[in-house]
Amino acid sequence: MSNSDLFVLASLHEGFGVVYLEAMYCKLPVIAADEGGQVDLLEEGLSGHLVKIGDVNQMSSALDSILSNTEKARKMGEYNVGHVNNFSISRLAAKYEEQFEALCNVNR
Numbered sequence: 001m002s003n004s005d006l007f008v009l010a011s012l013h014e015g016f017g018v019v020y021l022e023a024m025y026c027k028l029p030v031i032a033a034d035e036g037g038q039v040d041l042l043e044e045g046l047s048g049h050l051v052k053i054g055d056v057n058q059m060s061s062a063l064d065s066i067l068s069n070t071e072k073a074r075k076m077g078e079y080n081v082g083h084v085n086n087f088s089i090s091r092l093a094a095k096y097e098e099q100f101e102a103l104c105n106v107n108r
Contacts, residue, residue: 001026006066006073012053014038024084027077031062041087047080 001007007023008031014020016037023030024041030048032038044050049062066073085091 001028004028006031006048006063008032008063009038010051010053010059011036017041021084021087024080027081029066029073029076030080031059031066043083046076047083048076 001023004026005028007020007026007028009017009019010031010033012033012035014032014036017032020030020032020038020041024047030038030042032042032048032050033053034050035053039050042048042050049065051058051062066076
């Protein structure tokens, strides 16, 4: 991935999509479908583009917007390498713990 210009995964569904995090860690802008677990990871216009499933024109536009603008691609990649840290195991575990603590304290 580190030799790529961008990462595109146009699958119909991804439950979480660790591969997106791997691409983000490699400083790649990402293009993905706008349905599935990736919508929790990716931010339209910041980390790449989310496209409607089956919309060939939108996919083409998303590809063109990144491939034709190396500065935009670089900024997205830089954003991604920082943003991916929000999804580390330790950070996600801490968020789960916070939620469980809040739920346990609701009826006290």
